Amino acid sequence: MKHVKKVSKRARVITGTSLAAAIALGGFGAYSASAADSAQSAAPAVAAANVKGNTTTTTTHLTIDAASKAAQAALDAAEKEGQRVSVAVVDRNGNTILTLRGDGAGPQSYEAAEKKAFTAVSWNAPTSELVKRLENAPTLKDIPGTLFLGGGAPVTAKNAPIAGIGVAGAPSGDLDEKFAQAGVAALNG
Structure with a gap:
């Protein structure tokens, strides 16, 4: 049961x-x-639309290899003269492609190099020239992300800015800019 x-x-x-x-x-x-x-x-369903006419642009940018070559050339030029610097390369839009901090470079040099590169590409002019413009337009220095000290050089293609190289850490902006120009020259050689 x-x-x-x-x-x-x-x-x-x-x-x-x-x-x-x-x-x-x-x-x-x-x-x-x-x-x-x-x-x-x-x-x-949402269909992808292909735009027609003159609604887009094409821009030229450095490759990572070219940016590396330019940055290393700038760093090598500084090391030959016993200077401890940082080097930054930014694209046409001011975005950092790469930064090299040389042995013994000061902590402030990293950010300063990026800002100098950004400033050079933004105005398509060496930052030493831009320093002179501050006499007539002192508020330029108030634009975020810029640094109006010698040491930034623009990189151009067909007379249009495509990148900027910034160097910081040497005792003078003239030296920093000399090293940045060595980076630009490496791209032309």
């Missing part, structure tokens, strides 16, 4: 309620999934 355990009315109500809730939630989930599928199939 089997032994059947009697379950209290309370336990039967709780079990029944739980089962009903589970079935209801399952049905709700199925309904929600069905509604989501219907909404997705009803939504129109």
